[in-house]
Amino acid sequence: MGTRTRKRGAAASGRKAAPRGARQSPEAAELQRLIESLIAAKQRGDVAARNKAIEALIDFRTRPVSAELRRAAEEARVAADNEVMEDSLKALSEIAARMSAAGPALDAATAIAASGAKGLIVPKLASSAASILQLVEELQRSIEAAKAQVGSVKDLGDVPKVLSELKASVEKLKARAKALQA
Amino acid sequence: MGVHPGQARRRQLCASGIAALAIAIALLAGCATPDLRPFAEQTARLAEAVAGEQRQIALKYVRVIDLNDEACEKEKRAAARLAEPKPETPISCTQKEKREKNAASYAESRRIIDGLLEKSVDYAATLAQLAQAGETGGEAAQSLLASVRQFGNLVGVGGPVITTTVATALEKISTAVTRVQAQNSLAEATAAAQGAIDAVADGIRDMHAPIGGIADTLQHDEKSLLQTLAGDDLVGLFRDATLGREAVSRRLNGPEMTELLKCGATGSDKGKCAQLQNSLRNAEELGRLLDQLRPEYEAFVTGSAAAKRWRADRDENLAAIAKATQVWKAEHARVAGALKRCGGLNAVRCVQVDAASLKVVVDQINEIRSQKDR
Numbered sequence: 001m002g003t004r005t006r007k008r009g010a011a012a013s014g015r016k017a018a019p020r021g022a023r024q025s026p027e028a029a030e031l032q033r034l035i036e037s038l039i040a041a042k043q044r045g046d047v048a049a050r051n052k053a054i055e056a057l058i059d060f061r062t063r064p065v066s067a068e069l070r071r072a073a074e075e076a077r078v079a080a081d082n083e084v085m086e087d088s089l090k091a092l093s094e095i096a097a098r099m100s101a102a103g104p105a106l107d108a109a110t111a112i113a114a115s116g117a118k119g120l121i122v123p124k125l126a127s128s129a130a131s132i133l134q135l136v137e138e139l140q141r142s143i144e145a146a147k148a149q150v151g152s153v154k155d156l157g158d159v160p161k162v163l164s165e166l167k168a169s170v171e172k173l174k175a176r177a178k179a180l181q182a
Numbered sequence: 183m184g185v186h187p188g189q190a191r192r193r194q195l196c197a198s199g200i201a202a203l204a205i206a207i208a209l210l211a212g213c214a215t216p217d218l219r220p221f222a223e224q225t226a227r228l229a230e231a232v233a234g235e236q237r238q239i240a241l242k243y244v245r246v247i248d249l250n251d252e253a254c255e256k257e258k259r260a261a262a263r264l265a266e267p268k269p270e271t272p273i274s275c276t277q278k279e280k281r282e283k284n285a286a287s288y289a290e291s292r293r294i295i296d297g298l299l300e301k302s303v304d305y306a307a308t309l310a311q312l313a314q315a316g317e318t319g320g321e322a323a324q325s326l327l328a329s330v331r332q333f334g335n336l337v338g339v340g341g342p343v344i345t346t347t348v349a350t351a352l353e354k355i356s357t358a359v360t361r362v363q364a365q366n367s368l369a370e371a372t373a374a375a376q377g378a379i380d381a382v383a384d385g386i387r388d389m390h391a392p393i394g395g396i397a398d399t400l401q402h403d404e405k406s407l408l409q410t411l412a413g414d415d416l417v418g419l420f421r422d423a424t425l426g427r428e429a430v431s432r433r434l435n436g437p438e439m440t441e442l443l444k445c446g447a448t449g450s451d452k453g454k455c456a457q458l459q460n461s462l463r464n465a466e467e468l469g470r471l472l473d474q475l476r477p478e479y480e481a482f483v484t485g486s487a488a489a490k491r492w493r494a495d496r497d498e499n500l501a502a503i504a505k506a507t508q509v510w511k512a513e514h515a516r517v518a519g520a521l522k523r524c525g526g527l528n529a530v531r532c533v534q535v536d537a538a539s540l541k542v543v544v545d546q547i548n549e550i551r552s553q554k555d556r
Contacts (some may be wrong), residue, residue, distance in 0.1 A: 051398060058406050062418030070414060074273050077406060081399040083392075 024100065027065045032099035034060065035076050039092050042085065054080050072099060215318055216520040218310040221513055224537040224544060225306035228506055229299035231547040232386065235499050236292045238551070239393060242400045242492070243285035249407035250278035256411060274410060281403070288396065294348060295389050297336045298382050302510075305329040305375075309517065312368055318521070323371035327362045330375045333382055334359065347388045354381030369521035372514075379514045383507040390507075394500055401493040405486045412482035420472065420479040427468040430461055499550045506543040513540045 024032075034056055041049035057077040061070045072095055079091035257272030308329040312322045333355045336348075358378035365371040409417055434442065438458055445455035 047394075047398070051402075054402050055405075058402070058409060061409065061414040062421065064418065071270070071273065074406065077402065078273060078277060081402055083395060083399075 027063065027069055028099045031057075031060060031069055031073055031076075032096050034073075035092055035096040035099065038076065038080050039089060039096070042080065042089060042092075050080065215313045215316050216517070216524055218306075218313045218517055221517050221537040221540075222303075222306040222310035224513070224540040225510065226303045227544045227548075228510055228540065229303050231506070231544050231551075232299055232390070232503055233296055234551055235390075235393075235496075235503060235547065236295060238492075238496065239288060239396060239400070240285070240292065242397075242404070243281060243288065246400050246403045246407065247278060247281050247285065249404065249411070250274045250281060253407045253410040254278055274407065277403070284396075291389055294336055295386055298333065298351075298386055301329070301332045302379075302382055304332060305379075309368075309372065313521070318368040318524075320366045322368040323362070323365045326368060326371045326375065327359070330355070330362050330371075330378050331359050333378050347385055351381040351385030354378065369518070369524070372521050373518040376511075376515060376518055380511050383511045387504050387507040390500065390503055393496065397493055397496040397500075401489045404489040408482050408485040408489075412478045416475055416478055417482055420475045423468050423471050423475070427465055427472065430465040430468065434458075434461060434465060495550050499547055502543055502547045502550065506540065506547060509540050509543050513537050 034053060038050060038053035038057070041053055054077055057073045057080070060073045076092055076095045079088055079095065082088035082091065253274035254272055257274055261269035261272065305326075308326060312318070312325060317325070334352055336352075355378045358375055358381070361374040361377065362371050365374050438461075441454065442458040442462065445458060
């Protein structure tokens with residue numbers, strides 16, 4: 001068989017591609033798909049499909065995802081309800097493009113949030129919400145250690161920046177976990 | 183050829199009898215102007231039903247704005263706890279301002295529809311009063327003209343507020359006014375007013391139509407805000423914990439329960455017993471977690487379900503109002519027809535214009551609203 005020549009994903013739709021090296025998280029990819037289905041429903045004038053996609057965006061926020069993804073889902077929901085079609089589609093496309101470019105920091109924060117919540121429903125891992133905090137703190141220590149090592153090596157490009165962003169995301173997650181426990 | 187005097191007398195008597203009969207019929211015709219009060223009553227009920235529907239939207243705007251306010255405060259407090267250097271403005275705060283603007287714009291459209299309905303009620307009442315008083319001539323036509331003119335006098339409509347729908351309606355009303363002005367009887371004036379009635383009914387239907395989209399937006403807003411207030415995490419956690427607990431319960435309700443019961447007595451397989459007892463503890467812990475989260479979760483679920491029902495009611499009533507405006511037009515055409523038929527020797531054809539079909543659709547609108555109130 002020959003090699004596949006069919007364009008897929010961002011390239012096929014003419015959307016802005018994700019930066020080289022950035023890996024889109026499954027959650028960001030799912031949100032992007034949701035927004036794209038919403039755009040298609042609006043373009044078709046399919047009110048039932050539009051409403052279904054909007055409900056899915058509201059539900060998406062209940063999943064263990066990062067604060068950035070939750071905000072993006074709500075932004076998309078609000079944009080979808082904009083009565084001016086042109087503005088609505090423009091805003092939705094921009095959010096979808098942002099999801100397409102979601103990089104490693106967001107990815108890591110999402111993964112940590114997911115494993116933390118998983119801990120809550122797998123009682124052996126975490127019999128209370130406190131285990132999320134433990135998990136996050138453990139990861140924070142690992143990040144600091146990793147950062148110290150990385151700092152001694154030159155020419156690492158944007159890796160320290162990415163780690164710094166990841167730490168910020170983890171700190172946010174820690175605060176969220178504390179709020180949840182309160 | 184000569185006529186016999188007796189024959190001539192008989193002819194004279196017959197002629198005066200016919201004249202008397204004609205006078206009697208004409209008098210009867212004057213007295214038998216159709217009873218248009220049912221039409222006027224149903225017009226008033228239609229106006230009330232549409233106004234009630236519009237109130238539902240206005241009240242939902244108030245609710246959504248209040249929820250935005252509450253969510254905005256909650257999200258601001260949460261952002262302050264995170265101590266970010268430049269926290270982003272919560273979406274609920276920006277949305278509050280937007281919905282306040284939307285509510286003001288809706289209030290203007292509501293005012294125009296209410297104005298048209300109010301004038302429709304006045305018009306129908308004038309028509310019924312004139313018919314009841316047996317006034318069917320030129321003066322009655324001029325009295326009706328005054329109330330048709332009122333449709334065009336919507337106070338404050340103009341400038342940026344005026345939409346294509348309103349402009350079209352006003353233009354058609356103006357044409358109808360000119361036609362009514364040229365009529366010399368109530369029947370002719372009512373027929374000539376049909377153009378204005380059509381314009382008013384279609385205008386109300388068209389201005390009311392965007393309510394479907396507005397109701398969708400308000401329902402989505404309400405659900406989203408209730409979720410924000412309950413907590414996205416809490417809602418997700420409750421759902422996941424429910425699933426987790428159900429899975430553990432299913433396991434423990436099967437043969438494993440029998441094994442577990444044996445554990446206390448014999449403790450034959452300590453590893454297995456420890457595993458089962460752990461599952462039992464986990465189920466209990468999940469149960470406690472669910473109990474803690476339940477009040478907020480249930481408030482969210484109940485509120486969301488109510489918002490969904492409210493939306494479905496609006497859909498039903500939107501269709502019923504669109505239908506009612508068309509039935510109202512048709513009833514008015516029947517009224518004009520009845521007045522025309524009622525002249526001179528046709529008095530026997532005069533019947534009460536019962537507006538029964540209009541009553542049916544207005545009843546339907548009121549019923550949907552009263553279901554919600556129950």
